Amino acid sequence: MRTIDKPGVLPIRHLLLDPSITEIMINGPHQIFVERGGLMSEVKGLFTSPAQLEQLVDNLIGPTGRAVTARSPMVDFRLEDGSRVNICIAPISLHGATLTIRKFTRSIRSLEDLVARGTLTTRMARFLALAVRARLNLVFSGGTGSGKTTLLGVLAGCVGPRERIVVIEDTAELDLSLPHCVRLECRPPNLEGSGGVPLGELLRNSLRMRPDRILVGEIRGDEAFEMVHAMSSGHDGSMGVLHASTPAHAIGRLELMLLSRGLSLPLWAIQKQMAASLDLVIQHAIMPDGVRRVTHVTEVSRAENDEVVLQDLFTYRLHGFDPDGRAVGEFVSTGVRPKFHEKLRLAVGEDEVASLLAPGPA
């Protein structure tokens, strides 16, 4: 029986089936929210008792062969349709089980789909597609649910058919239709705390798998070093995701991850390495009108005076909100000439690069 047809799943079945809902958030039996079109709304009266919610948890997790217990109260897994589920129970969740279900939607498959949603403009989309073809190293930065994985997945479609891609994720969700693609997923440790395979280990291993490019679902800690190293050592065209609220914050977080790796490298050396390895930070945000936008496409330019110098190529300029709460603003190109200008020129010619990067409305 499909998970969605199980009796315990009935209270949320309609939410799982509703294509307009992108996320279901259950904070115990009496507080449930859904996200539609980037906006949250509350849903009342789904569960009449805590036991019903416990049954939902059992029915969702059952087929995965995983367990969520007081000793191991958090779990991540996927449903058959690819939706991503996180469950926390007591004692860490204080009001009954907390479920966060990120539904898997196939509605965004192309750059055009993202342009149609107001996430970026056609010119920015063309620029990013070129950035992938020209093998720039990209970091996708943004808050939770801001669209990082989605854009990375779409842009991965611009990778050449003859390239070998290794995808490394904590919980596999990047379902790429690429002809030559290896997918690796971390493994959590067992209840005794052994047998886990963390991201950093997968990344180290992936370097021995002859990848042309490496895509990392999320850079959080130790593996940052391997990632930056890979980017600067023949795996250019790699991509990684990072949680940060601005491009500068993303670079700051990476710096910290590299420093705390304890390699006793001075800060300037780390910054030099970062500037040599990274090319672009693509910043995502869910704006108050519910639209997910690429707010910055920023070049990681160089290291100078104990600082990694960033230069915006495209930004979203917000002027305000109209009476209906929609953002009023525009995407603009700054006209900056990036360090990788030559790489772009070799890929598509001077005229195309000039038109993509010309200053003004993007």
Ligand SMILES: Nc1ncnc2c1ncn2[C@@H]1O[C@H](COP(=O)(O)OP(=O)(O)OP(=O)(O)O)[C@@H](O)[C@H]1O
């Ligand atoms: N540009 C977009 N416009 C509208 N919806 C989008 C856009 N990008 C992603 N979404 C939807 O928003 C949800 C979150 O997207 P995604 O998983 O890409 O975010 P994320 O930043 O990777 O989140 P997380 O931080 O949890 O990894 C998904 O349901 C996805 O379909």
Ligand SMILES: [Mg+2]
């Ligand atoms: Mg993601």
